[in-house]
Amino acid sequence: xxxxxYVNYHILISHSPSNLNRDDMNMQxxxxxxxxxxxxxxxxxxxxxxxxxxxxxxxxxxxxDRTRQLGKLTAKYVKALQDKYDxxxxxxxxxxxxxxxxxxxxxxxxxxxxxxxxxxxxYCHLYQQLQGQFPDEKEFEKExxxxxxxxxxxxxxxxxxxxxxxxxxxxxxxxxxRMATSGIMTIVDASLAVAHAITTHTVDTDIDWFTAVDDLxxxxxxxxxxxxxxxxxxxxxxxxYASLNLxxxxxxxxxxxxxxxxxxxxxxxxxxxxxxxxxxxxxFAAFNLADFALVSFSDxxxxxxNAFENPVKAKKEGLMKPSIEALLNYHKSISSAYGIQNxxxxxxxxxxxxxxxxxxxxxxxxxxxxxxxxxIPKMSKLSELEEWIKNDGKKLGNEPCKNI
Amino acid sequence: MQEYLIIxxxxxxxxxxxxxFEDYRPSHIFPTRSAVVGLLGACLGIDRSDIQxxxxxxxxFEFIVRADRRKLKTEHFGRIEEKPLRMQKLTDYHxxxxxxxxxxxxxxxxxxxxREYLCDAEFTLALGFRDDAVYIMERVKSAIxxxxxxxxxGRRSCPIHRPLFEKIVPAENIQQALDQIEPKQGTLYSExxxxxxxxxxxxxxxxxxxxxQFATRTIYILGDEHVL
Numbered sequence: 001x002x003x004x005x006y007v008n009y010h011i012l013i014s015h016s017p018s019n020l021n022r023d024d025m026n027m028q029x030x031x032x033x034x035x036x037x038x039x040x041x042x043x044x045x046x047x048x049x050x051x052x053x054x055x056x057x058x059x060x061x062x063x064x065d066r067t068r069q070l071g072k073l074t075a076k077y078v079k080a081l082q083d084k085y086d087x088x089x090x091x092x093x094x095x096x097x098x099x100x101x102x103x104x105x106x107x108x109x110x111x112x113x114x115x116x117x118x119x120x121x122x123y124c125h126l127y128q129q130l131q132g133q134f135p136d137e138k139e140f141e142k143e144x145x146x147x148x149x150x151x152x153x154x155x156x157x158x159x160x161x162x163x164x165x166x167x168x169x170x171x172x173x174x175x176x177x178r179m180a181t182s183g184i185m186t187i188v189d190a191s192l193a194v195a196h197a198i199t200t201h202t203v204d205t206d207i208d209w210f211t212a213v214d215d216l217x218x219x220x221x222x223x224x225x226x227x228x229x230x231x232x233x234x235x236x237x238x239x240x241y242a243s244l245n246l247x248x249x250x251x252x253x254x255x256x257x258x259x260x261x262x263x264x265x266x267x268x269x270x271x272x273x274x275x276x277x278x279x280x281x282x283x284f285a286a287f288n289l290a291d292f293a294l295v296s297f298s299d300x301x302x303x304x305x306n307a308f309e310n311p312v313k314a315k316k317e318g319l320m321k322p323s324i325e326a327l328l329n330y331h332k333s334i335s336s337a338y339g340i341q342n343x344x345x346x347x348x349x350x351x352x353x354x355x356x357x358x359x360x361x362x363x364x365x366x367x368x369x370x371x372x373x374x375x376i377p378k379m380s381k382l383s384e385l386e387e388w389i390k391n392d393g394k395k396l397g398n399e400p401c402k403n404i
Numbered sequence: 405m406q407e408y409l410i411i412x413x414x415x416x417x418x419x420x421x422x423x424x425f426e427d428y429r430p431s432h433i434f435p436t437r438s439a440v441v442g443l444l445g446a447c448l449g450i451d452r453s454d455i456q457x458x459x460x461x462x463x464x465f466e467f468i469v470r471a472d473r474r475k476l477k478t479e480h481f482g483r484i485e486e487k488p489l490r491m492q493k494l495t496d497y498h499x500x501x502x503x504x505x506x507x508x509x510x511x512x513x514x515x516x517x518x519r520e521y522l523c524d525a526e527f528t529l530a531l532g533f534r535d536d537a538v539y540i541m542e543r544v545k546s547a548i549x550x551x552x553x554x555x556x557x558g559r560r561s562c563p564i565h566r567p568l569f570e571k572i573v574p575a576e577n578i579q580q581a582l583d584q585i586e587p588k589q590g591t592l593y594s595e596x597x598x599x600x601x602x603x604x605x606x607x608x609x610x611x612x613x614x615x616x617q618f619a620t621r622t623i624y625i626l627g628d629e630h631v632l
Contacts, residue, residue, distance in 0.1 A: 006554075023497035024516065032492045032523040033416045034476055042496065043561030108512075189452070189553070193560045196417055241563055245554045299550045303563040305416045310478050338567050 003258070004297035004344060005247050007265045007389065010304050010327065011240040011272050011290045012200070014320050018286030019233045020277045021045045027232050028205055034309040036202040039236050041277060043194045046240070049277040050268075051172050059267045060171050064114040070098055071107040073115060080117050085124045093123045096144065114173050123148075165254030171264060174252035175244075191249035192242060192268065193301065199236035200308040200323040206233055233284065237319045239308060239327075240272055240290075243301030258392070266389040269295060273348075273382055292324050294331070294355075295385060296345035297393045304331055321351055328355050344393035346377050348385040354378060406532060408581035409541050410570040411548065413527040417494070419520060419558035423607055423618065427500070431520040431558065433491065434469050434593045435527055436608035437462070438618060439558055444544055447568070449552025457538075459612050464537035465544075468578050469593040472526040473628060491525040521562070528570070528590075530582040545569060592626040601626040 021029045021041040029040040050056060067073055074094045078087050095103050097120070098113075126147060134140040177190030207230050214226035244265050250256045273290035281287070294304075307330030312322045332355070335341040341357055355376040379385050388394075419431045420439050435443075441462045450457045475486040500517045533541045548555070548568040556562050575581035579598055594601065601624035609619040 005550075029496070031417060031494055031521075035487060035489050035524060042498075044498065190560060191554075193554050193556060193563060195563045196561050198416060243554060243563060248553065300567055301551075301554055301563060302567065303415065303565050305563075306414075306565045309416075309476060334566070340567065 004299060004393075005245060006298050006301040007244040007246065007268075008294075008296045008298055008301060008303075008343075009240070009242045009244075009269055009272050010294040010296075012237055012292040012320065012323050012327065013240060013273070013276075013288060013290040014237045015235055015276070015286045015288050016284070017206070017233045017235045018284035019231060019280045020286065021279060022232070028234060030203075031196065031198050033198055033305070034311055036311050038198040038201075038311075039203045039205065039234055039238075040199075041197040041238060043196050045277050045279070046197060046272075046275075047176055047192075047194050050271040050275045051176065053271060053275045055267070055271055055275065056172070059270070060264065064116045064173050066114050068109045068113070070094065070100055070103050070109045071105045074103045074107075075105070077117050077120050081121060081124065084121070085128070089124060089127060090120070093120060093127050096127075096148075097123055116173070161254050171253070174249055175264070175268070188252050189248060191245045191252055193245070195241040195303055195305070197238045197240040198305065198308075200239050200326065201236065201312040201314070201319055203234045203236050207231070208233055231280070231283070233280075235286075237312070237323045239305055239323075241303040241305060242268065242272055243303075244268055245301070259390075262390050262392055266386040269293065269386055269389060270382065290382075291320050291350045292327070292348065293382065293385060294327070294345065294347040295389060296343040298340065298343040300340065302334075302340070304334070306330060306334075321353075324349060324351055324353050328353060331355065332357060346379060346385060346388050346393070348379045348382050350380075405574045405576065407541065407572050407574050408578060409531040409533070409545060409572055410581065410585055411529040411531065411568050412566060412570045413529065413557055413564070413568070414525075415557045415562050415565045417521040417523060417557070417559075417562045418525050419522065419562060421558060427515055427517045429517065429519040431493070431522055432606075432608075433493075433522065433525075434471055434591075435529070435558070436606065437467075437621065438608045438610045440467060440529065441610055443555055443568075444539075444547070446553035447547040447551035447555050448539065448544070449547070455612055455615060458610065460538035462610055463534070464539040465531045465533050466578065466595050467529055467531045468582055468595065470528045470582055470590045471593070472528055472587050473589040474524075474526055474587055489524045492523045494521045494523050495519070496521060519559075521559075528582060528585050530573075530578050530585075532578045532581070541572070545572065589628055591628050592624075594624045594626070595621070597624050598626055 019028055023029055029042055031038050031040045065073060065076075074091060077094065078090045081090055091103060095101065098109055100107055100109060127144070130140055130143050130147060134143050173188050175190065175192040177188050209230050210228070211225035212227035217224070217226060246258065246261050246265065249261045249264065250258065253261075273293050276287055304327060307327045308323070312319060312326050315322050335343070335357060347355060355378070356373040357376065379388070413435060420435045422430045422432050422436070424430060441458060445458055445461055448461070450461065471491065474489045476489050478485055478487050496519045498517045498519055499514045505511055531541075531544070533544075554560070555564060555568060557564060570585065573581050573584050575584065578596065579592070579594065582592070592598065592601070603622050603624055605620050606623055607618045607620045609621050611617055611619050
């Protein structure tokens with residue numbers, strides 16, 4: 001079977017009143033969609049929340065070290081690599097990679113960059129090798145420059161693969177990419193594309209007026225407050241969309257096999273369905289979980305946000321149920337309209353609903369009676385859907401859940 | 405009669421960057437040539453460092469853009485109404501570490517950066533491929549139907565909301581090709597002179613060396629007389 005390269009994640013998550021992502025005026029981020037205002041949680045905010053979540057550390061591994069504290073980082077790596085390389089070698093390598101002539105205890109680089117110890121180890125290995133081959137200092141310098149030249153590295157596929165493999169302990173770089181503007185760290189293109197999350201409906205935000213009381217002033221009989229301010233907040237059902245380019249992820253990790261990439265893909269689902277940004281959470285505690293998640297394997301990474309271009313209106317049962325219905329109806333119409341119903345898909349929902357597709361193949365058959373609808377399997381646990389991703393869209397056993 | 409490839413760019417948020425330096429990242433109100441080359445290049449799997457292929461792709465086609473004037477069908481007290489959608493600009497607040505200074509060296513502190521996005525926008529593109537094109541229409545068509553790198557609408561956070569491929573149409577010229585596609589209304593941005601249009605200079609033609617710099621071309625804008 002032709003393997004589908006993109007994993008599409010469509011998540012619906014309802015947030016109780018909160019201000020999860022704001023601008024420089026502390027106002028909620030918004031967008032206009034379908035001619036009306038929506039609240040928005042930016043792509044960068046969601047990705048950061050995911051990268052710093054406990055789940056990330058427990059299941060994908062420690063994120064890369066994102067730091068500008070070169071001195072502290074060097075000390076950490078010297079210790080980590082002490083069985084393999086001596087201190088001076090690691091220090092020289094760190095200095096060459098970062099472009100800092102000398103790294104002291106307090107040295108800081110110009111900017112925060114993403115580091116992984118396994119990548120530095122690769123460079124140490126190369127350094128030692130070249131030192132052995134070219135004892136002359138000038139010659140060594142020339143060869144090192146040659147060997148680590150970004151352009152040449154990218155041309156030399158086997159060498160770049162070595163460095164990519166070294167990224168396997170810093171999978172956030174493989175997922176979210178790394179822009180290396182300085183130094184000789186290689187550029188990595190992100191394999192995960194996370195959209196700005198927007199509400200499925202229009203939102204009128206509220207302003208909360210609040211004061212802070214000074215206890216000692218109160219004790220002296222003062223009645224006034226010590227501080228007063230306002231904060232904007234709202235609630236809403238958010239549509240989160242992300243796509244994962246499996247081939248790119250495999251490439252970024254040094255031609256990792258598809259099975260391992262699918263493991264990472266299943267963790268991405270878990271995070272998209274459970275991780276919430278931390279902004280103003282001490283005041284709002286909108287720690288909500290997703291009620292709905294549709295996942296598909298496809299040839300094209302297509303968002304289903306247009307299901308909500310006509311803003312969903314609250315019904316007696318609230319906004320989540322009509323949002324799910326709008327998504328499922330739209331999914332049905334877009335699939336047949338664009339002939340992309342070959343996607344392998346499955347979904348999870350806490351609310352009773354079903355996803356059906358017209359059986360297009362049956363239509364072409366002579367017997368019109370055989371035109372039936374195929375039901376896409378619904379899962380009642382998020383973990384089942386995670387397993388399903390790990391199994392490349394196959395249910396227990398070997399039968400793929402293809403909706404045709 | 406020649407055949408033209410019709411592409412639709414549609415998504416809640418899009419961003420078609422103009423020239424800038426880090427802190428303010430404006431969006432043009434229509435997709436630029438460099439953006440279209442980048443988008444198709446991503447679908448074809450042209451590597452960022454493969455400058456020759458990118459130049460070949462850039463030389464393979466001419467194109468025309470229409471900023472579609474769309475209507476949204478909406479239910480109002482049981483009646484179906486058509487609500488016109490107006491494209492709007494959105495400015496997003498963002499902080500950046502490692503921003504470049506004028507001399508190219510990185511700054512040590514974080515800067516505030518504003519990025520512009522287009523909301524409620526849809527564009528229809530007609531592409532005509534040259535006879536001597538390195539990248540021929542069929543190849544581009546299959547690439548956009550099964551893209552190698554992730555295709556996005558100017559930024560990685562702006563996914564496509566429908567397939568890029570619309571159809572292949574035969575027509576006398578590129579404008580006629582576009583005229584066959586719904587919604588058949590909207591402002592045109594053409595590389596060829598069209599009757600009643602006004603010329604504009606835009607610096608969006610990728611040049612081979614140095615990379616990430618751009619040459620100027622002239623485009624011809626024909627406003628929609630029914631603009632709302």
